[in-house]
Amino acid sequence: MNYIAGVDIGNSTTEVCIAALENGRLHFLGSASKMTTGTKGTQANVAGILAALKEACEKLNMSAGEISLIRINEAAPVIGDTAMETITETIITESSMIGHNPSTPAGEGQAVGRTISLGHLKQGNSYTPYIVMADKSCSYEEVADTLNRYAQARNVTGMILQADEAVLVENRLERKIPIVDEVRYIEKIPEGKLAALEVAMAGSSVRMLSNPYGIATLLEIDAQETKTVTPIAKSLIGKRSAVVIKTPHGNVREQILPAGEIYIEAEKDQTVNIDAGADAIMQALAQAGEIRDIRGQEQTNVGNMLARIKKGMSTVSDENQEEIRITDLLAVDTLAPVVISGALAGETCLEKAVGIAAMVKTRQLPMEKIADELRRQLKTKVKVAGVEAVMAALGAMTTPGTRLPLAILDLGGGSTDAAVMTPKGTVRMVHQAGAGELVTMLIQVELGLHSKNTAEQIKRYPLAKVESLFHMRLESGAIEFFPDAIEPKYFGSVVLLTGKEMIRIDEDIPMEKIAAVRREAKRKVFVTNAVRALQAVAPEQDLRNIPNVVLVGGSAEDFEIPEMLMEKFAEYRIVCGRGNIRRTEGPRNAVATGLVLSYLGDSHVDDE
Amino acid sequence: MNYIAGVDIGNSTTEVCIAALENGRLHFLGSASKMTTGTKGTQANVAGILAALKEACEKLNMSAGEISLIRINEAAPVIGDTAMETITETIITESSMIGHNPSTPAGEGQAVGRTISLGHLKQGNSYTPYIVMADKSCSYEEVADTLNRYAQARNVTGMILQADEAVLVENRLERKIPIVDEVRYIEKIPEGKLAALEVAMAGSSVRMLSNPYGIATLLEIDAQETKTVTPIAKSLIGKRSAVVIKTPHGNVREQILPAGEIYIEAEKDQTVNIDAGADAIMQALAQAGEIRDIRGQEQTNVGNMLARIKKGMSTVSDENQEEIRITDLLAVDTLAPVVISGALAGETCLEKAVGIAAMVKTRQLPMEKIADELRRQLKTKVKVAGVEAVMAALGAMTTPGTRLPLAILDLGGGSTDAAVMTPKGTVRMVHQAGAGELVTMLIQVELGLHSKNTAEQIKRYPLAKVESLFHMRLESGAIEFFPDAIEPKYFGSVVLLTGKEMIRIDEDIPMEKIAAVRREAKRKVFVTNAVRALQAVAPEQDLRNIPNVVLVGGSAEDFEIPEMLMEKFAEYRIVCGRGNIRRTEGPRNAVATGLVLSYLGDSHVDDE
Amino acid sequence: MMMNKPSIFIYISDARTDLLHEICAGIEEEGVPYEVREMPVQDVDALAYAAAEESVLGSGIGIAGDTAAMQLRKIPKGQNIFKIVHPGREQCRALGANSARAVKRQKFKGNDV
Amino acid sequence: MMMNKPSIFIYISDARTDLLHEICAGIEEEGVPYEVREMPVQDVDALAYAAAEESVLGSGIGIAGDTAAMQLRKIPKGQNIFKIVHPGREQCRALGANSARAVKRQKFKGNDV
Ligand SMILES: Nc1ncnc2c1ncn2[C@@H]1O[C@H](COP(=O)(O)OP(=O)(O)O)[C@@H](O)[C@H]1O
Ligand SMILES: Nc1ncnc2c1ncn2[C@@H]1O[C@H](COP(=O)(O)OP(=O)(O)O)[C@@H](O)[C@H]1O
Numbered sequence A, B: 001m002n003y004i005a006g007v008d009i010g011n012s013t014t015e016v017c018i019a020a021l022e023n024g025r026l027h028f029l030g031s032a033s034k035m036t037t038g039t040k041g042t043q044a045n046v047a048g049i050l051a052a053l054k055e056a057c058e059k060l061n062m063s064a065g066e067i068s069l070i071r072i073n074e075a076a077p078v079i080g081d082t083a084m085e086t087i088t089e090t091i092i093t094e095s096s097m098i099g100h101n102p103s104t105p106a107g108e109g110q111a112v113g114r115t116i117s118l119g120h121l122k123q124g125n126s127y128t129p130y131i132v133m134a135d136k137s138c139s140y141e142e143v144a145d146t147l148n149r150y151a152q153a154r155n156v157t158g159m160i161l162q163a164d165e166a167v168l169v170e171n172r173l174e175r176k177i178p179i180v181d182e183v184r185y186i187e188k189i190p191e192g193k194l195a196a197l198e199v200a201m202a203g204s205s206v207r208m209l210s211n212p213y214g215i216a217t218l219l220e221i222d223a224q225e226t227k228t229v230t231p232i233a234k235s236l237i238g239k240r241s242a243v244v245i246k247t248p249h250g251n252v253r254e255q256i257l258p259a260g261e262i263y264i265e266a267e268k269d270q271t272v273n274i275d276a277g278a279d280a281i282m283q284a285l286a287q288a289g290e291i292r293d294i295r296g297q298e299q300t301n302v303g304n305m306l307a308r309i310k311k312g313m314s315t316v317s318d319e320n321q322e323e324i325r326i327t328d329l330l331a332v333d334t335l336a337p338v339v340i341s342g343a344l345a346g347e348t349c350l351e352k353a354v355g356i357a358a359m360v361k362t363r364q365l366p367m368e369k370i371a372d373e374l375r376r377q378l379k380t381k382v383k384v385a386g387v388e389a390v391m392a393a394l395g396a397m398t399t400p401g402t403r404l405p406l407a408i409l410d411l412g413g414g415s416t417d418a419a420v421m422t423p424k425g426t427v428r429m430v431h432q433a434g435a436g437e438l439v440t441m442l443i444q445v446e447l448g449l450h451s452k453n454t455a456e457q458i459k460r461y462p463l464a465k466v467e468s469l470f471h472m473r474l475e476s477g478a479i480e481f482f483p484d485a486i487e488p489k490y491f492g493s494v495v496l497l498t499g500k501e502m503i504r505i506d507e508d509i510p511m512e513k514i515a516a517v518r519r520e521a522k523r524k525v526f527v528t529n530a531v532r533a534l535q536a537v538a539p540e541q542d543l544r545n546i547p548n549v550v551l552v553g554g555s556a557e558d559f560e561i562p563e564m565l566m567e568k569f570a571e572y573r574i575v576c577g578r579g580n581i582r583r584t585e586g587p588r589n590a591v592a593t594g595l596v597l598s599y600l601g602d603s604h605v606d607d608e
Numbered sequence C, D: 001m002m003m004n005k006p007s008i009f010i011y012i013s014d015a016r017t018d019l020l021h022e023i024c025a026g027i028e029e030e031g032v033p034y035e036v037r038e039m040p041v042q043d044v045d046a047l048a049y050a051a052a053e054e055s056v057l058g059s060g061i062g063i064a065g066d067t068a069a070m071q072l073r074k075i076p077k078g079q080n081i082f083k084i085v086h087p088g089r090e091q092c093r094a095l096g097a098n099s100a101r102a103v104k105r106q107k108f109k110g111n112d113v
């Protein structure tokens, strides 16, 4: 019996597939997949290949040595990489604002008055309205006592506390006032300034201070000043409590960082600034025609980023950095929650940012070196056999319900690849920047997560909120019970349901928010890229000329991406769905399967 | 003492404002507002005006007779109207599909087999896989007994039940199979057909049958057939359970209804088909230049709709229908959940629809007739005094923090009006179709609500879900406790928090869905329209030439629309916020206030 | 006292067996576990109240003769959420289903309570 | 038995007053009502267990001498959610806050339980 193995080395995953050849017919026996070891196209890959072969063989009770021919893919010399570029930065000057979400402020309503510390209240007068500030050295009893003592002699309209004691103080006051607490840097607030304070009802957000004219009404400022407080009002939208302090130069400034320009060398050269946003960048790309290389302005963030990508690739591929070119970008607008500089209570602001995925092209990946090493170690024939996208299309054809012409979309980690195969066997293909890893990065940035790993898991698994020790509420709204009381550490947390264990998300973000960010990230990357990729390969660039699309690759395993694409392509009357390679493999193993299948059509020249 | 009243008759609301004139200075005393009685600009309005004047006077301890001058607005002869046009219709032919969300199906997984009724199982054979159907005349014990009896002799892979007894049956089966229940028209399912059935895990949705290649894998169909099942797969996305039956002509067809064309008579005439979608319609409008009239193709839905609007207006205004013209449209894409015709279990499908608001213009609204009637009844001077938008701008100027040039956006019920007033007092204005009522309609349609009133309330109030008799979860995620156990009728329901009572929403729609639809509807109508309106009046059509925007009108009272607009306009560095007329009225009473203010600049010719 | 498994409690006293049977079916179809206990008390209000108080899930049913009541924890005795007398099959199923829906925080069947 | 107002129960026995004081402050700041009862029992586990069982909100605290424990309804006696011995002010505040957060279904303070 002759055993043939197909080996597909991807950016993330190395997949193998084993078949027996009998009387000129192939019988598929099994498959396996392992994480790719090292950068795709380097000798470090061999370890992963051997591991995958071993696993597949073990399942079949054979040894890797029995394989008579290994066919590995002629990997496209393109690798995806991702990076993030923040383009705005919000700065508070002169402590002019507090806007945060203490979990327990007190006494809903608005107040206007001059700022004064509790200790100085004695020196105040009876006619000025005051907003009193107390740091955490004063106990809530002291604070309340003092205020009650001055109830007649001073007109106190609101309070700012450093400690988390707003409710405690308010409960002891004879005259109720709104109180903002948990203001970390209270000592930075100047005294004697006019300030407006607002605490919203539980579950809602401030209404007066998030409106420039509301601030103007409370602080009696003129039109010019109203213009300067507009960024403050904007950054207070959605906050539970807020204070605006009238200081001569106090302001919130949104500063645009020098993000730099991108130069596209192409049929029609283009220049575009990063801060013009993703749409402008993608439009420049679309207008450029065939792209030779993309560079970034020197000494800018984007310039450094693109140079870094090229450098990394040149190290790996042993080529001159000049030979390395960037042939595609995907830019995506995003908002990153960042702590405002100069903030008094750890306020955050959503800064604009652009996420970028780049497609790096080198002359040739040294697949022959990998083949040599495999020959040496396994003492079998190894052949580098055929272009990745063609193999993927061949493999995808084994999905039931498909026919030629057939388009595949390979949704990977670094790149989204598309190929169209016609009944005559001609293939057009494209490699585009941006896939699963960009989605993961967007999730990480938009949710402000510490770990990339958490973002990757959020991408993959549905959410639930543990609402008691006995039950959780699933993302879909359904309630599920635990057979036994769960550990208290999960209580109140959002968790990921992996099917096996339950992963707790440490960050305190509402489940609905996480789900919305997750879906939007997938949509931004994959819907955009899928349409772009198919348009590039479609006959006459018209999607309507593609009858069916098979989704393959790791990101086609996603629990919602395939349906997003299916709904999108339904507009064009395209049949689109997750592939089911050889009726059994789902969207995985297309290239490895294609490599084996292509053996039959190949010329079978022995190569050692 | 001279008392002057301003009266603003709007489509929805009649607002009045009363001031005293002393030594040539105005002192504002009070205001009131009532629902407009009858169509704006008709004599029926008088009742509402009198009611509003009475209320305002009562608060001031005076009688309406003491008012020496009433100034009413020269209402713009434009009225907004809204309608909805469905443009797709999904039809199931030959009972080929079930896809619904029974709350309790059983036994997650997939099954393939030939359909057979429980009664005919005896006549079956031992080698064919079967999917058994049982109507509600069989008890769950009978069904389970029969299946257990045939456990060896028949190969039953799945079940379809009419009654809500899937779990009951499955719990009694020796061999577990997936079971879909609550299939209302089970008798329509043909016997002897190959069918695939899938039940998803609690909280998730079907995965195999929502993928055309998944259906192809299970039912072993070819590429051509796979194409015909694609609409089935699409309509099964998101469903908890599904059955696909292979019938020769069975199919789900999405039919495009003959929605008709819209003809825009303008500087540059345009023709656009409704089914091209909202974007295309709005683009045609933008390209048309000044619009004389808009008509719809005769004998089509849109033709009838536009004719109906004109006819209604002509009845009211006593003008010839030819004199009535439509001068603006706002078209919005929407998806309406509609029960699929031919459905077996009440399946619904999201049909595409276009929501349309139209601006109807007549030659002149008979405000003089209203003035006459007021003179007769109150025996005071009444003057029709000034253009609505100018008055609104004058009134808006009383908001603290504003200065000229000033733009107002009057967010009303039927129309979104904009005006820009320069320091020289020149005013440019525009009346655009689409405002609060279109938002209400979109909410009603997209959520499939029975009552328009419910949609209006959803628009206005924040949501909560009653999770036990003791607490509810607010939209924001916060938990709130009831002081006493609440009535059981609220249990598990989504409610609206009006500040006073709690309104229960009868339809069973998740809170998150309602909130998302509500926000999206507001965004679609008001963000689109606000940008469009300001562009029309901005100096050189450039938004950057407008320094500040004051939001007035009923929809400016909304709890989220002003912040949406503020965030949008922040991109253009525009100061934008909810108005605060006379520091006290919030965004209301701008026109009435402007009418009183304009008295000072007016020529004071006595008119009876 | 050991911890109970989370389940709905049904306390019965001289209960008509068909009532019990259909109420149990109503709960079972909703997928929530239940436990039935024969009690010495006679009063349906007391049965339902005690069942709800003692259930980990806070949901209980009492059946005495041909009367059944559904209760939730901490609702005063006698203020049953639902009470059915001489009920038919569908009424029993709904009562059972609703005791389960209370636990799952879903709307009650037969909405217009 | 009449219905209790929804509140957290604090059952104390010979409790150090500063512990009680700070724990109450922790709850109060979170805005959830509480009730304190002097009990004859001595065992902090039993106090906390009983308090949780009897609170409408299912959240209870026991304080015996200078030991305090927080419990939730239907968690076996002795398996306290938190237990603090000779605690400082912040620890007491956090224990109180967490008994309230359990009720509000918010994450516990001092996350790494
Ligand atoms: N179950 C899954 N759900 C969603 N994404 C997945 C899943 N499994 C893998 N991925 C994603 O697929 C990508 C890798 O795809 P793959 O086809 O293995 O890449 P490559 O072809 O470059 O090796 C990663 O971004 C990974 O996050
Ligand atoms: N509190 C509110 N929140 C949101 N919308 C509101 C509120 N009050 C009124 N509206 C909306 O305002 C619109 C009417 O605005 P109004 O200015 O009174 O209209 P008009 O000027 O045509 O009389 C209606 O669509 C109504 O739903």
Ligand SMILES: [Mg+2]
Residues within 6 Å of the ligand: A102, A103, A104, A105, A163, A164, A165, A166, A167, A181, A182, D029
């Ligand atoms: Mg606090």
Ligand SMILES: [Mg+2]
Residues within 6 Å of the ligand: B102, B103, B104, B105, B164, B165, B166, B167, B181, B182, C029
């Ligand atoms: Mg069921």
